[in-house]
Amino acid sequence: MTLLTADITVFNGSAQMVENIAISLQAGEAVTLIGETGSGKSLFADAILGTLPQGLHATGAVTIDGTHVDPQLPSSLEAFWGHRISVLPQEPWRALDPLMRSRAQVAEVHKLVAKSPTAAQDATQDLEALDLGDAADRFPFELSGGMAQRLAIAAARAGGANIVVADEPTKGLDTGRRDEVARQLNTVTASGGALLTITHDLQLAEALGGEILVLRRGRLIERGPAHQVLGSPAHPYTAELIEAEPRYWPARACQTNGTKVLQGKGITVERGGRALFADLNLDLHAGEVVGLCGPSGVGKSSLGDTLLGITKPAKGEVVRGAAATKRFQKLWQDPPAAFAPHITLGRGLKDLMSLHHLPAEKLPPLLELLRLDPNLLDRKPDAVSGGELQRLSIVRALLLDPIFLFADEPTSRLDPLTQRDVMQMLVDLARKKGIAVLLVSHDQDLIARATDRQINLKAA
Incomplete structure (x- = not known):
């Protein structure tokens, strides 16, 4: 079953920002976008969601669960938010209500979007699954960046949407937390959902599997199964991107202490x-x-x-x-x-x-x-x-x-x-x-x- 298709071009006035990228996500499939900063990864996702920054517009076609939507009419996409398609944002502080405690934020989504009669209990379970049980009564400003990121993930997933767009979901997380987020995201596809992820974390991209698309300057330069793209890249830029990971950096001579x-x-x-x-x-x-x-x-x-x-x-x-x-x-x-x-x-x-x-x-x-x-x-x-x-x-x-x-x-x-x-x-x-x-x-x-x-x- 096809859950999401998109064939998108993004413009700033007449200038093309993202050049005609197409994806098709079946139930149980994952697609991950990687590439240089500013290459158009988030703009492509924003066009699918109807959240492009002011001044930008998209052309093409989007289909969500069999329903055709015109990306030139971004307000028409709002009806799908939360219960059909959810977003794990790059900036958790923008997704969280600064005046609501952690459990209340997640419970609100369970209650209003998923219509759950046990919203408070569901929220407690979600927080405990992400090791946030002790933070249930804290406000966002009382959380570390990594904790806020995990809270945003819990809130985004609470609506039960079967299509998830994750924008840099492991930013600011330690290795253990990153692996836990990868496991959480893999449950989306394991349960028959579809996952579109934007990341610079190539180890996360490998853990999610599925298909990888490599973008550069708004253009698609390589695509293929994750193991193939990351293990035997066909484009020189992809190889350069992989080789630039910190694990391949040369050792640095230590500095003698100054003042x-x-x-x-x-x-x-x-x-x-x-x-x-x-x-x-x-x-x-x-x-x-x-x-x-x-x-x-x-x-x-x-x-x-x-x-x-x-x-x-x-x-x-x-x-x-x-x-x-x-x-x-x-x-x-x-x-x-x-x-x-x-x-x-x-x-x-x-x-x-x-x-x-x-x-x-x-x-x-x-x-x-x-x-x-x-x-x-x-x-x-x-x-x-x-x-x-x-x-x-x-x-x-x-x-x-x-x-x-x-x-x-x-x-x-x-x-x-x-x-x-x-x-x-x-x-x-x-x-x-x-x-x-x-x-x-x-x-x-x-x-x-x-x-x-x-x-x-x-x-x-």
């Missing part, structure tokens, strides 16, 4: 009255890149906020020296948090430079360094890809000449090629400019090859 930039003494961090970790001591030096490891929810992002002075430790102290506060910067796990949603990206960056009296000529070299088209600055944050927004958040931080960067999963939305280049750039800048970088990542290969040493956070 001490920041020190933590006996730090204990709590959330909701519960200690996440206790009695942590650390020294960070100019020019070194330190990896911060630990399972989702252990307090890695909370430690970064404490070191930056955004929050105070429950115990201990942080010594930051006499440097200006603006030189202690954060690369956010969710880059929308770094940008005002209702103004263009260019306006936001110009306001930042004006506030700190920075010359306009400082911006273009950073855009070039991070392979960003200056025309992106004319758009608002929701009109660029997640990877492009993540690189723009790096530009925003670097404008202020930081001496300390807390890099919270800074490459989690980037394809392997761009991730490799961005990490090389961050390490080189740390060395050249004497920046102390504390790097959070759940990718153990990346941490091993991009950092001088590691700190492994353990729960209190």
Whole structure:
């Protein structure tokens, strides 16, 4: 039984953004889109869902469970949301109600979409299945990025839709959580549903199986069974993409310690009255890149906020020296948090430079360094890809000449090629400019090859 077909072209005015890509998903089948950041993967999915950013439009045809829908009339697709087709979003914070507790968010979908008479019990089971039982009564702002991602997955699946679109579903998750999400997604196809996934995580793509489509610059350059595309790629770009994974990076020579930039003494961090970790001591030096490891929810992002002075430790102290506060910067796990949603990206960056009296000529070299088209600055944050927004958040931080960067999963939305280049750039800048970088990542290969040493956070 065919659950979803789509033959889509996406335009920005008369400019073609995605060139005539077609898929057909049968019951029990999975299709995964991979490719470089900004290649059109999310735009293709948005056209199927009727959620293209303002100014873009799609042509072609979409069929959902045998019903034909015109993608040029995106509002006609809304009737399918939740109970026929569901979305696991790239940005969990955009999918969650900030004023609702975790269990209530999932129960609401069970009640209103699935019409379940046991919505509260169903929600509890869903949360426990994703190891979120202890977070049932917490608000989204009390969750780590990985926990918020799992909550968004639970809410999206609660409606019982048999077609699932998953946009970067394992972003910000450790290996164990990623494998659990893969198992959850595989239950979609095992139960007769259809799965369309967008990911930069090639190990997830391998675990999901099915068919893989490789996109580059809005064009389909290769497609085939997952084992074939990933094991014996036919296109040179696909091979290059695979070889750029962190596990293939060369080992890096460790940096000799420079001047001490920041020190933590006996730090204990709590959330909701519960200690996440206790009695942590650390020294960070100019020019070194330190990896911060630990399972989702252990307090890695909370430690970064404490070191930056955004929050105070429950115990201990942080010594930051006499440097200006603006030189202690954060690369956010969710880059929308770094940008005002209702103004263009260019306006936001110009306001930042004006506030700190920075010359306009400082911006273009950073855009070039991070392979960003200056025309992106004319758009608002929701009109660029997640990877492009993540690189723009790096530009925003670097404008202020930081001496300390807390890099919270800074490459989690980037394809392997761009991730490799961005990490090389961050390490080189740390060395050249004497920046102390504390790097959070759940990718153990990346941490091993991009950092001088590691700190492994353990729960209190």
